[in-house]
Amino acid sequence: MKLNDSDEQLMLLYVAGNVAAFERLYQKHKGALYRFCLRQLRRKVRAEECFQEVWIKLINSRENYQPSALFTTYLYRIAQNHVIDILRKDKKLLQETELDEEVDYYDMAQSDMVEELIAEDKVKKLRLAIESLPAEQKTAMLLKVDAGMSLEAIGDVLNCGRETVKSRLRYATAKLKVCLETNDETC
Amino acid sequence: MKHAEHEIDRVFDEKLExxxxxxxxxxxxxxxxxxxxxxxxxxxxxxxxxKGNVNSWINRFRLPVSIAATFIFAAFSTHFFWPKAVRTLPGTVSVPVKTEDSVKTEGSVKTEGSVKEENLLKEYTETRLLHKEGLVDKDERAVKDKITGKKKGFSQDKRADKADVRSQGATGSGELPLKDNVSGKNISKTQYLNQKEWQKKIRTLFKKGETQLAQEELARFKQRYPNAIINEK
Known part of the structure; x- marks a missing residue:
């Protein structure tokens, strides 16, 4: 097996019965997926349950995998659907509107946010701020920063267009800035 | 717009991310x-x-083989265990036969029913004897009714009775109202007496002086038992 096998090739190898390929896939994506679940569900126990169930779903539905789609898209679509199911069951699905008009557009050029985030408390605040984002914006944000996905891939996972993803990221960034600037942990 | 987007990407890609x-x-x-x-x-x-299970030839042929085996078993079972239709003569009806307990007598085996019939027949013959002697038997009708009433229970077709009687060699010579007192089922048991008893009865009739009746009985006896050796004297 070549070391530079793509995720899609590894998944096809696993479908053919090669478990070593699955182990490589798992080692590659487990951290990002786990953090995605953790940020979405906020609690470690629930995140672990969700994480396990997503991988089990992937294993059980491996015969349905089509290499035309990116593996990360396939994996995170399963994860996103499962997270939504869990949140619906808990009646904690937030009904935020996609475009919050009250949020002022952030002018990035006016401040140096990176300088302010150097301190450790700023890192914690950033994490809390991300967790407090509306569900759709938070998902887009996590898929971008945790899974490192492109706008198109995020759009595939969330079943929306590239422009919608971009808009969600923009508003999420603006909201993060407001939270971090005002030191408001509840925003 | 493009400037802002570029700034967002820059911030996330470089520092914030x-x-x-x-x-x-x-x-x-x-x-x-x-x-x-x-x-x-x-x-x-x-x-x-x-995959291994699907590819095995046993699994592939299991269903058709089991269906074929079921059909073959059903066909054999039907052939060997299905009750065959009883063939009857034209104009006759097959009826269930009543099984009777057998009673051992001297030198022969008789059924319980045949013993009763024999007793009734003997009683009837004696009644007729009295009638011939001029003694009117008031109970003759009662005895007849007793016999015929017993036979009504069998609900047999009269034509079938006649056919059965003929098959036994009885001609209905007039001594016994065969169609009344016998049925197709048990005529062989009730029509004729035991050979020794019958001979004894004929001798008794001769001794009593009932020559005509004795001769009639003797004729019937000969007809029934043509090979029997009889001392006519």
């Missing part, structure tokens, strides 16, 4: 890793087993 990645180091527990990888191994093994 790096900071987030630096802080985001959570990983699943080791036991979860083992559990998931074990599940992957298990599912792969199950799939291989299923």
């Amino acid at each position: 790096a900071l987030y990645q630096e802080s985001a180091r959570e990983k699943p527990a080791a036991h979860i890793d083992k559990w998931i990888i074990a599940a992957a191994h298990r599912e792969t093994a199950n799939t291989e087993n299923k």
Whole structure:
């Protein structure tokens, strides 16, 4: 097996019965997926349950995998659907509107946010701020920063267009800035 | 607009994302890793087993072979165990036969029913004897009714009775109202007496002086037992 096998090739190898390929896939994506679940569900126990169930779903539905789609898209679509199911069951699905008009557009050029985030408390605040984002914006944000996905891939996972993803990221960034600037942990 | 988008990308790609990645180091527990990888191994093994089962020739032919075996078994069972239709003569009806307990007598085996019939016949013959002697038997009708009433219970077709009587060699010579007192089922048991008893009865009639009746009985006896040796004197 070549070391530079793509995720899609590894998944096809696993479908053919090669478990070593699955182990490589798992080692590659487990951290990002786990953090995605953790940020979405906020609690470690629930995140672990969700994480396990997503991988089990992937294993059980491996015969349905089509290499035309990116593996990360396939994996995170399963994860996103499962997270939504869990949140619906808990009646904690937030009904935020996609475009919050009250949020002022952030002018990035006016401040140096990176300088302010150097301190450790700023890192914690950033994490809390991300967790407090509306569900759709938070998902887009996590898929971008945790899974490192492109706008198109995020759009595939969330079943929306590239422009919608971009808009969600923009508003999420603006909201993060407001939270971090005002030191408001509840925003 | 493009400027703002570029700024967002720049911020996330360069600094903010790096900071987030630096802080985001959570990983699943080791036991979860083992559990998931074990599940992957298990599912792969199950799939291989299923494929092996599907490809085996036993599984491929199991269904058609079992269906064919079922049909063959049903056909054989029907052929050997299905009750065959009883063939009857034209104009006759097959009826269930009543099984009777057998009673051992001197030198012969008689059924309980035949003993009763014999007693009734003897009684009737004696009644007729009295009638011939001029003694009117008031109970003759009662005896007849007793006999015929017993026979009514069989609900046999009269034509069938006649046919059965003829088949036994009885001509209905007038001594016994055969169609009344016998049925097709038990005529062979009731029509004729035992050979020794019959001879004894004929001798008794001769001794009593009932020559005509005795001769009639003797004629019937000969007809029934043509090979029997009789001392006519």
